[in-house]
Amino acid sequence: MKNISIELFMSHCSAGSAGANRAFSYRFTRKSNQTRLSFPNLTRTSYRFKSCSATLSLMVVMEEKPKFDADKAASLVKELRKSFNSGRTRSYEWRVSQLKSIEKMVEEKEKEITEALHKDLSKPAVEAFISEISQVKSSCKSALKELSGWMIPEKVKTSLTTYPSSAEIVSEPLGVVLVISTWNFPFSLSLDPVIGAISAGNAVVLKPSEIAPATSLLLSKLVEEYLDKSAIRVVEGAVDETTALLEQKWDKILYTGSARVGRIVMAAAAKHLTPVTLELGGKCPAVVDSNIDLKVAVRRIIAGKWALNNGQACIDVDYIITTKDFAPKLINSLKYELEQFFGKDPLQSKDISRIVSSSQFARLVKMLDEDKVSDKVVFGGQRDESQLRIAPAILLDVPEDSQIMQEEIFGPLMPILTVENLEDSFEVINSKPKPLAAYLFTNDEQLKKDFVQKISSGGMLINDTILHVAVDGLPFGGVGESGMGAYHGKFSFDAFSHKKAVLYRSFTGDASVRYPPYTAGKQRLLKALISGNIISIILALIGRSKD
Numbered sequence: 001m002k003n004i005s006i007e008l009f010m011s012h013c014s015a016g017s018a019g020a021n022r023a024f025s026y027r028f029t030r031k032s033n034q035t036r037l038s039f040p041n042l043t044r045t046s047y048r049f050k051s052c053s054a055t056l057s058l059m060v061v062m063e064e065k066p067k068f069d070a071d072k073a074a075s076l077v078k079e080l081r082k083s084f085n086s087g088r089t090r091s092y093e094w095r096v097s098q099l100k101s102i103e104k105m106v107e108e109k110e111k112e113i114t115e116a117l118h119k120d121l122s123k124p125a126v127e128a129f130i131s132e133i134s135q136v137k138s139s140c141k142s143a144l145k146e147l148s149g150w151m152i153p154e155k156v157k158t159s160l161t162t163y164p165s166s167a168e169i170v171s172e173p174l175g176v177v178l179v180i181s182t183w184n185f186p187f188s189l190s191l192d193p194v195i196g197a198i199s200a201g202n203a204v205v206l207k208p209s210e211i212a213p214a215t216s217l218l219l220s221k222l223v224e225e226y227l228d229k230s231a232i233r234v235v236e237g238a239v240d241e242t243t244a245l246l247e248q249k250w251d252k253i254l255y256t257g258s259a260r261v262g263r264i265v266m267a268a269a270a271k272h273l274t275p276v277t278l279e280l281g282g283k284c285p286a287v288v289d290s291n292i293d294l295k296v297a298v299r300r301i302i303a304g305k306w307a308l309n310n311g312q313a314c315i316d317v318d319y320i321i322t323t324k325d326f327a328p329k330l331i332n333s334l335k336y337e338l339e340q341f342f343g344k345d346p347l348q349s350k351d352i353s354r355i356v357s358s359s360q361f362a363r364l365v366k367m368l369d370e371d372k373v374s375d376k377v378v379f380g381g382q383r384d385e386s387q388l389r390i391a392p393a394i395l396l397d398v399p400e401d402s403q404i405m406q407e408e409i410f411g412p413l414m415p416i417l418t419v420e421n422l423e424d425s426f427e428v429i430n431s432k433p434k435p436l437a438a439y440l441f442t443n444d445e446q447l448k449k450d451f452v453q454k455i456s457s458g459g460m461l462i463n464d465t466i467l468h469v470a471v472d473g474l475p476f477g478g479v480g481e482s483g484m485g486a487y488h489g490k491f492s493f494d495a496f497s498h499k500k501a502v503l504y505r506s507f508t509g510d511a512s513v514r515y516p517p518y519t520a521g522k523q524r525l526l527k528a529l530i531s532g533n534i535i536s537i538i539l540a541l542i543g544r545s546k547d
Helices: 072-084 092-108 110-121 125-151 188-199 214-228 237-247 259-270 294-303 327-342 356-368 424-430 443-456 492-494 518-533 534-542
Strands: 001-012 022-030 052-062 152-156 165-173 176-180 203-207 230-233 252-256 277-279 284-290 319-323 379-381 394-396 413-417 437-441 459-462 499-503
Touching: 001 176, 001 277, 052 413, 072 176, 072 237, 092 110, 092 125, 092 152, 092 188, 110 125, 110 214, 125 492, 152 459, 176 188, 176 237, 188 203, 188 214, 188 492, 203 237, 214 230, 214 534, 237 259, 252 259, 252 356, 259 277, 277 327, 284 294, 284 424, 294 327, 294 437, 319 327, 327 379, 327 394, 327 413, 413 424, 437 443, 443 459, 492 499
Parallel strands: 176 203, 176 252, 203 230, 252 277, 284 319, 284 437, 319 413, 394 413, 437 459
Antiparallel strands: 001 022, 001 052, 152 165, 165 499, 379 394
16 A cells, blocks of 8 residues: 655745735545546646746655565465365365466466566577566466375385285375475476475465565465465565564475575475475586587577576576687687677677676676786676676686686676586586586496486486476485475476385284284294295294204
């Protein structure tokens, strides 16, 4: 709600015009969804002066939004837990209805979603569709197709010890879960885990990133409009609101963002023994061999760096490793293809995103302007602070102790490191924390095998970049400092489910051997049953030992 005060001050400017000054004010309240102002109680008055001036002052006083504090967070969790405990979210029908509503929402509001992403990141419409909208559609489609199968209990073989019996693993929803999203893909990385949480039958709270405010606001409106408010909510805000949420007892938290905040989330969750899935990041390397189709490789590297939110992605290529002999050829090819993609002046290109905020812009500029780095730029790096744009930059052999090599870049800067032999790249990669993704371009089959076996990363892709996240059958997640846990497709369902072990027995087949007193004969039979050795069991039953 907005309280608006209109003040009109009419003053006669000529000498001797005392008493000619007039003023009146009118205060009213406008609902937030109103676009036209009306003044039904305001009477028009005309003034005739030889010389006069009129000043119309429009003062908009925003009523402070009620603070979302720990008490409100607790109330929200209590409300959602009540809804979950009623069994509302557990049914197949409810889950399908919510997934279909998300599908409908994305279909009907595609234009608004694209516009919000452009406001936040200047994200090109095609990129917004491919990396955000289509990803959510695909996740919904997959969940709707497979959900009934996911929900069927998994049969498990039983042992002779429990005969006669049957067993199964039942996937049950965890309860009330929290999804804390990030700003670089603010639509898909918000709704993709929510789809998993709904598929598993949970009540869910989504906290979008305040750094992408247009998308955050849109998500808040759309979720309220399309989904079941008794079980699915959005909480907007920044640090205070997130802190209030983290103080609560959740049944699962999924966080996407930096390792620094990931540690805060994990510490808060530990107080309640709440399990977490952390999707973090790291320095994702691309090792480039010389025996490749260079044009195809370079175009795919560009697609996984600058055409992917201008390097603002947790799985983008953070740095390249190649041999000293091949580096000049690789750099020349990168320069040529970058110009083909984004033109001679990439700052004017409509096919590349801007930097999300002034603070992120300053961080990247600091990396680029570091004394021991600035003279390593071999291409690009132009900047326009007013538009928050930085052109693709290529740097050659930057020092290992520079900021650009010590932390995740998350922007359009691409260091290229050179080694004598490509196998030396393994040592470089393994000297750093385990990345979220690792890429290799080669036609050498042995090198492929060695890369897979010797490099530990959340995901891996040979001869391309980023596309592994589009395969529903592959888990998306990190290892070590790049994260823990995984989701996507069935893995999303599993991430928000408890796998409950269930054993069924009847009252028949009750053996006295399991009950005291434990005679020598009983002990022989028990040991034989536990060992599973059929000969020993037969001998024990007839009162003889195996020896």
